[in-house]
Amino acid sequence: MVAIWGRLPTLDRLLKWKVVDSNTCPLCSNQPESIQHLFFECGYSNVIWSHVLRSLQFTRPVGKFDCEMAWMMKAAKRSGDRFKLLLIYFAECIYGIWLQRNAKVFTNSCRSSQDMLKEIKFRVACRATDSQHQLLLA
Numbered sequence: 001m002v003a004i005w006g007r008l009p010t011l012d013r014l015l016k017w018k019v020v021d022s023n024t025c026p027l028c029s030n031q032p033e034s035i036q037h038l039f040f041e042c043g044y045s046n047v048i049w050s051h052v053l054r055s056l057q058f059t060r061p062v063g064k065f066d067c068e069m070a071w072m073m074k075a076a077k078r079s080g081d082r083f084k085l086l087l088i089y090f091a092e093c094i095y096g097i098w099l100q101r102n103a104k105v106f107t108n109s110c111r112s113s114q115d116m117l118k119e120i121k122f123r124v125a126c127r128a129t130d131s132q133h134q135l136l137l138a
């Protein structure tokens with residue numbers, strides 16, 4: 001999965017290809033967009049990811065992209081429902097944030113981070129096993 005990161009056409013690349021004329025992050029309109037910014041540092045994504053961490057009782061602040069990726073690499077090797085859920089959340093967050101980013105770029109509409117969080121929770125619940133549901137409800 002990590003191999004796809006460099007291939008996501010974020011705005012800084014599209015800008016080089018002259019597809020768009022601005023490289024401001026479409027989700028926060030506040031910072032230049034890049035992979036590094038989009039998924040964790042962006043205010044939109046930060047709200048979602050920090051909520052996910054708290055809901056699974058991980059008491060750590062959301063770090064920069066490299067820091068989060070390194071942490072997730074370690075977490076992926078751990079066993080137990082809490083870490084399995086974390087991985088499912090991670091995939092759904094990246095996917096969901098990327099879709100919202102595209103919706104904003106291509107249709108100029110996107111859902112609030114709170115709405116997105118609800119949808120992500122629903123998607124995770126759909127993929128969770130019975131014993132993982134206990135943790136989601138805790």
Ligand SMILES: [Zn+2]
Binds near residue numbers: 025026038
């Ligand atoms: Zn942003």
